[in-house]
Amino acid sequence: MTSADDSAGLTSYYEQKIEHLELTCTPNTRVALRNDSYVLHKILPTKVDPLVSLMKVEKVPDSTYDMIGGLDKQIREIKEVIELPIKHPELFDALGVAQPKGVLLYGPPGTGKTLLARAVAHHTDCTFIRVSGAELVQKYIGEGSRMVRELFVMAREASPSIIFMDEIDSIGSSRMEGGGGDSEVQRTMLELLNQLDGFEPAQNIKVIMATNRIDILDAALLRPGRIDRKIEFPNPTEGSRIDIMRIHSRKMNLLRGINLKVIAEKMPTSSGAECKAVCTEAGMFALRERRIHVTQEDFEMAVSKVMKKDSEQNMSINKLWK
Template sequence: MTDTVDDADLPYEDGASQQQKVEVLEERLEILEQQNDEMRDKLLDANAENNKYQQKLERLTHENKKLKQSPLFVATVQELTDEGVIIKQHGNNQEALTEVTAEMREELSPDARVAVNNSLSIVKQLDSETDVRARVMQVDQSPDVSYADIGGIDEQMEEVRETVEMPIESPEMFDEVGIDPPSGVLLYGPPGTGKTMLAKAVANQTDATFIKMAGSELVHKFIGEGAKLVRDLFELARQQEPAVVFIDEIDAIAAKRTESKTSGDAEVQRTMMQLLAEMDGFEERGQISIIAATNRFDMLDRAILRPGRFDRLIEVPKPEAEGRGLIFEIHTRGMNIADDVDFEELAELAVGASGADIKAICTEAGMYAIRDDRLEVATEDFEQAWRKIQQTDEDDDEISKTFA
């Protein structure tokens, strides 16, 4: 590069002639012009380079977005080698060697959980397993539901108590008599009839930790991890025993096998096999009771109903008139209701309502009173609320038919 002209001192002696001064200044001007040209060239080059990087960035951002949109699989990092990173896919346990950028490599360590795309490139690192567990499993040390909060399903409640309470409270009795305690209870029936409540109440009664896992979340949100999460679920229960493990929507993991052999099916199968294995290993299970629930009994794989697994099948139906009356009574306990409100009458009116519907009627009736600026809930409010809830149900049915 040309010499720089960086001192501001005049480049000639004080006594220099006019001629000498002009010559020196011209010389300096020439240098400056040259430098200017060089700088302009560099700027142009830098701009071109910048454009190139900008385009590359856009392309990569687009590609990254695309990668994140398509379904990803979960894998665990086994080893960081000079050739690349060895990962093991969950579900099929296949190992693969994949290359990663230097930045990604810095972040990774053996045992890290990562999401990989179809070509097994690592797209991102995932939360630790504890976070995932927290999201799929709802743990409640002491649920606040008691038997007195449940109405209209006394028989079912008795059966659940008999099956679950005894093995938790007096496991030694089963040892002494020499029989295996009943392993699992399967509650089936329409939505909102109190299945979850029953499981919570029995956990509360036995001072057991209530651990809930939703079957549908297990297979839809955590693809490739179902079997492992089932293992984790029972491990967690063992740490917390006595525990009641409640598997909601079990039909999502234990549905009848279909003819198709898609990878989704295989994954669900693996999850179910793990569940069966955990249920069969009762010896090591300790004071852990399993309660599962489904609205789709007809869809269940018979394997799950074999003796020694869910050997108590309890139907939890919608309540009859008497039961509906009791549920109205339960849900209005804390409400300020008019003296003339008659639960039997309300129960006669709300034909076909589930426990959850009745709870909704009571809340809605309270809302009608508030809107009307009254502090007391009247019979009319309940009637109006029931009409509204029926309407909402009909609308929902319409919507589900439209999308069916």
């Protein structure tokens, strides 16, 4: 076989490889070239910033709806917006209704926003990507925007996926008319708006945002089509507090006759997280006395300790504002 035949055979081989790559390549695909002929050699994996990769939770969260007390309405709403479109998209197609893209969870700290986001990821068996808004506030120009882009690239590759953005007010606060504020933070928010507009609900990517300050969020972030539903998480009622403490004390060795209703009445302004803290503190009081059971008195002392700590924090905050 002559050298011309060898060259022709090599050219034919590379043409076949190129045709195959053209079928599998998409815009922004990273490829490797051969040094001798600059012919496409292979497709490289997508480059993702290591900081973005750390946001991906490899294991499905173990939180379930049974672990959440007093949030029946909120659970029903998030099921409609997140769980139903992922599990049964054909229902939306049959009705001709567009699938929701995202939901905003807002309310005071400790009311169960993060816990519910983890629970819905567990029940949908989705890749859970958690990111704090503060992590997207970067020092150098363009870094925050790039991280947002790579975050959504990773979500597309790992779909079905849920992106949980906590403390969204860090990058989503209202823009001033005079153009004041941190321009880099605004660029990051504009990139987030662009990404929310750029993906289709059928891609099985859902966005859950959480904040304690809905009053300072930009109106462009909250409009329908980006955030399709807003779910409020108020402080629990007395009945909800009883449910929460019953959930967190069901594995504890409680002395017969403990009345959780009396405990709940002594915590009128407490959050769900504080109800859980009371159960933990009650167990610690029993542990200090080397007992294997928890008494009503342990719970009452735990309420005094947790609520006193909470009132001291509120007093210090009030002093700062004066």
